[in-house]
Amino acid sequence: MENKKTFNLQMVKRLPLYVNALKKLRASGVEYISTTTLVKEMKLETMLVRKDLAGLGIPGRQKLGYKVNELLIAIDGYLGWNRYGEAFLIGAGALGSALMGYKQLEEYGLNIVAAFDVADSKVGKEIHGKTVLHLSKLPNLAKRMGVRSAILTVPPESAQTVADMLVMAGIRGIWNFSTKELHLPDQVICHNENIAGGLAAFSFKLKEMYDKETKNGQE
Amino acid sequence: MENKKTFNLQMVKRLPLYVNALKKLRASGVEYISTTTLVKEMKLETMLVRKDLAGLGIPGRQKLGYKVNELLIAIDGYLGWNRYGEAFLIGAGALGSALMGYKQLEEYGLNIVAAFDVADSKVGKEIHGKTVLHLSKLPNLAKRMGVRSAILTVPPESAQTVADMLVMAGIRGIWNFSTKELHLPDQVICHNENIAGGLAAFSFKLKEMYDKETKNGQE
Numbered sequence: 001m002e003n004k005k006t007f008n009l010q011m012v013k014r015l016p017l018y019v020n021a022l023k024k025l026r027a028s029g030v031e032y033i034s035t036t037t038l039v040k041e042m043k044l045e046t047m048l049v050r051k052d053l054a055g056l057g058i059p060g061r062q063k064l065g066y067k068v069n070e071l072l073i074a075i076d077g078y079l080g081w082n083r084y085g086e087a088f089l090i091g092a093g094a095l096g097s098a099l100m101g102y103k104q105l106e107e108y109g110l111n112i113v114a115a116f117d118v119a120d121s122k123v124g125k126e127i128h129g130k131t132v133l134h135l136s137k138l139p140n141l142a143k144r145m146g147v148r149s150a151i152l153t154v155p156p157e158s159a160q161t162v163a164d165m166l167v168m169a170g171i172r173g174i175w176n177f178s179t180k181e182l183h184l185p186d187q188v189i190c191h192n193e194n195i196a197g198g199l200a201a202f203s204f205k206l207k208e209m210y211d212k213e214t215k216n217g218q219e
Numbered sequence: 220m221e222n223k224k225t226f227n228l229q230m231v232k233r234l235p236l237y238v239n240a241l242k243k244l245r246a247s248g249v250e251y252i253s254t255t256t257l258v259k260e261m262k263l264e265t266m267l268v269r270k271d272l273a274g275l276g277i278p279g280r281q282k283l284g285y286k287v288n289e290l291l292i293a294i295d296g297y298l299g300w301n302r303y304g305e306a307f308l309i310g311a312g313a314l315g316s317a318l319m320g321y322k323q324l325e326e327y328g329l330n331i332v333a334a335f336d337v338a339d340s341k342v343g344k345e346i347h348g349k350t351v352l353h354l355s356k357l358p359n360l361a362k363r364m365g366v367r368s369a370i371l372t373v374p375p376e377s378a379q380t381v382a383d384m385l386v387m388a389g390i391r392g393i394w395n396f397s398t399k400e401l402h403l404p405d406q407v408i409c410h411n412e413n414i415a416g417g418l419a420a421f422s423f424k425l426k427e428m429y430d431k432e433t434k435n436g437q438e
Binding site for chain 1: 232313409
């Protein structure tokens with residue numbers, strides 16, 4: 001089970017890369033695309049691209065290949081892209097501020113409508129055109145605006161407390177950058193973004209490479 | 220093969236979370252830790268924690284459990300943490316600036332020694348205490364400072380061109396945030412950080428949850 005889930009997740013995470021490539025092709029007037037061209041454009045293995053396309057359930061046309069627009073629509077449908085609608089951001093530190101100014105998120109339809117913090121140094125500050133509000137204002141605003149998604153960029157030690165408060169405020173989805181696993185009720189989904197984990201993976205790959213070279217050098 | 224690799228990578232990515240938890244315990248005077256306590260602290264499944272500990276190759280002590288310090292040292296050794304040494308950052312936009320000010324990276328030993336960009340609006344600007352340099356200065360500096368790791372936070376359309384330049388300048392490891400798959404020679408490793416992919420995964424999970432609720436409501 002875990003296995004299957006891992007694979008689906010990897011496919012899901014690749015889809016924005018397809019969207020980028022397909023939009024670029026569409027902008028240059030391409031209507032149909034062959035698997036071969038897509039493989040080349042995506043710089044992925046042929047088998048993987050075939051698997052991803054099969055997963056989307058779009059049939060290719062003999063000789064013509066896939067219709068670029070159909071693929072884009074299929075990806076949209078598969079991801080339920082945009083379901084998060086408007087989102088709150090909690091924790092206006094370096095990472096939080098960056099996400100507020102990160103244009104790619106907007107391109108994918110994620111609209112950060114308000115940012116919150118508790119630090120005197122941050123509340124009231126304007127970041128990328130939005131004023132940081134005190135966290136205590138979140139429950140009322142969530143109710144009034146109907147916001148149900150949140151981006152959590154607080155330090156690990158306050159992550160659970162803030163998450164509990166978000167749940168109480170009716171938040172149903174948390175995109176968690178806090179490097180802390182959260183205890184959440186079943187009706188709330190969470191996706192962990194683990195940048196420290198990415199750094200660990202980067203370090204591990206470097207280690208493997210340098211170790212291999214040292215070993216080869218000794219032989 | 221691919222399967223195995225995925226699992227190792229997932230374990231590697233969890234290790235910084237262990238480091239956080241173990242350092243917290245050590246700071247509060249804990250010397251030994253049982254699997255049960257670690258499971259509770261990490262909010263992970265018991266089987267997964269056992270598997271991770273086995274992967275690190277540290278034996279538990281009857282009754283006493285694991286020695287906190289030994290676990291931390293084992294993780295350090297496993298990851299080759301710190302092998303990246305000093306790193307350059309290329310692309311001083313919102314995300315790049317955030318990484319320059321993101322204290323967690325420093326805690327894990329990643330030291331961004333210089334930042335580069337090509338935009339007139341960014342070159343010469345000071346970000347978190349460092350002056351952004353023109354990209355053309357990178358090759359000379361890499362040679363002089365012996366820097367071999369780079370963090371790539373440029374837009375997808377310039378990612379490959381910049382990566383080619385980094386390879387020419389002797390960079391051996393690229394932590395790639397550009398949401399673009401890179402073509403690199405064998406002697407250069409790359410770890411892709413796909414934040415747009417994370418957003419896709421977040422969206423997908425929300426969709427699954429809301430779809431399930433709609434279905435249940437109709438039954």
